[in-house]
Amino acid sequence: MSATPPVISAQNVWKLFGASPESYLKSMPAGRSFDDIRADGYIAGVADVSIEVARGEMLVIMGLSGSGKSTLVRCFSRLHDITGGTIKVDGQDIMGLNERELIELRRNKMGMVFQSFGLLPHRTVLDNVAFPLEMRGQDRHDRRERALEVIKLVGLEGREEYFPRELSGGQQQRVGIARSLAIEPDIWFLDEPFSALDPLIRREMQDEFLRLQEMLGKTIVFITHDFDEALRLADRIAIMRNGAVEQCDTPDKIVMNPATEYVAKFTEEVDKARVVHAKGLAKPVNGHALEGAPIDGGATIHELARVLVNDNRILLPVANDQGVVTGVLEREAALNILLGAD
Numbered sequence: 001m002s003a004t005p006p007v008i009s010a011q012n013v014w015k016l017f018g019a020s021p022e023s024y025l026k027s028m029p030a031g032r033s034f035d036d037i038r039a040d041g042y043i044a045g046v047a048d049v050s051i052e053v054a055r056g057e058m059l060v061i062m063g064l065s066g067s068g069k070s071t072l073v074r075c076f077s078r079l080h081d082i083t084g085g086t087i088k089v090d091g092q093d094i095m096g097l098n099e100r101e102l103i104e105l106r107r108n109k110m111g112m113v114f115q116s117f118g119l120l121p122h123r124t125v126l127d128n129v130a131f132p133l134e135m136r137g138q139d140r141h142d143r144r145e146r147a148l149e150v151i152k153l154v155g156l157e158g159r160e161e162y163f164p165r166e167l168s169g170g171q172q173q174r175v176g177i178a179r180s181l182a183i184e185p186d187i188w189f190l191d192e193p194f195s196a197l198d199p200l201i202r203r204e205m206q207d208e209f210l211r212l213q214e215m216l217g218k219t220i221v222f223i224t225h226d227f228d229e230a231l232r233l234a235d236r237i238a239i240m241r242n243g244a245v246e247q248c249d250t251p252d253k254i255v256m257n258p259a260t261e262y263v264a265k266f267t268e269e270v271d272k273a274r275v276v277h278a279k280g281l282a283k284p285v286n287g288h289a290l291e292g293a294p295i296d297g298g299a300t301i302h303e304l305a306r307v308l309v310n311d312n313r314i315l316l317p318v319a320n321d322q323g324v325v326t327g328v329l330e331r332e333a334a335l336n337i338l339l340g341a342d
């Protein structure tokens with residue numbers, strides 16, 4: 001991960017729901033499980049989570065319904081006051097902010113997109129997208145210019161005067177995305193943005209989203225309960241269960257080395273060759289004598305299938321995107337993944 005300070009830093013964060021969570025947490029003995037806490041009359045929405053989000057990173061929070069994804073992300077923007085621990089955004093402890101500072105933080109730094117789109121039905125696409133700029137007091141001309149710009153960015157040019165009811169689900173979510181981008185947020189929170197869309201449109205939106213992210217390079221926290229979606233989008237995935245993070249790692253590492261049985265269950269059906277990259281499987285060079293042209297570390301094992309089958313080297317040098325050899329791939333290990341024998 002980069003050496004720059006994290007955009008979001010959560011340390012030992014708890015969010016308990018119940019009668020007097022703060023005093024309960026203070027007197028709670030260490031090692032209390034989710035079920036113990038429930039027996040005491042509390043729900044551990046977030047249980048001792050420590051996680052950092054790097055600048056420009058796409059962190060996907062994945063977990064089944066009720067695992068605590070939304071609660072954790074609500075803590076990041078202090079839509080929930082946390083019960084214990086600390087959350088810093090750009091180095092600032094957000095529990096120390098007053099109401100006005102919080103509103104500023106959310107309005108200027110944070111963009112949010114929800115599953116339900118949340119569009120204003122009596123406003124056109126243009127006015128929906130310009131709405132957060134209006135809230136910010138920007139003048140009419142500037143907000144129109146900016147709204148037109150982001151509408152174009154999400155591929156809705158020509159539909160500026162449509163009303164939400166005249167758009168498909170995918171198009172409505174594009175409006176939601178454009179609206180959240182209008183304020184140029186540093187941090188972008190997306191809570192299951194595509195789960196109301198049918199599978200084909202959903203995939204299309206994921207591709208669009210990756211394209212946008214390539215252009216914009218935002219710091220993103222993306223919630224999903226769909227493991228395949230997480231694998232497609234994430235730089236790192238945090239897998240939650242009972243309010244806790246079971247594992248937070250790159251898709252390659254999660255698929256190759258699931259930390260718990262629970263995580264392993266998600267990976268069972270996954271076609272690993274389509275997820276794992278050469279660089280994820282590569283080992284350190286460690287004095288191996290390497291011969292011949294290197295392979296692209298950013299390619300998946302599936303994308304390298306032809307090379308892996310035809311090449312007869314035992315060890316293949318793996319290069320980064322600058323062409324520098326950074327590791328070595330055992331061809332047999334890669335072939336095993338390709339053949340589903342791993």
Ligand SMILES: Nc1ncnc2c1ncn2[C@@H]1O[C@H](COP(=O)(O)OP(=O)(O)OP(=O)(O)O)[C@@H](O)[C@H]1O
Nearest residue numbers: 017043045063064065066067068069070071072225
């Ligand atoms: N305001 C609240 N009061 C009491 N319990 C709550 C509250 N909000 C969330 N919870 C509980 O906290 C736990 C985590 O909920 P959360 O909504 O974060 O899960 P989630 O993983 O986002 O689920 P989903 O995928 O269904 O949205 C659940 O057991 C939920 O019932």
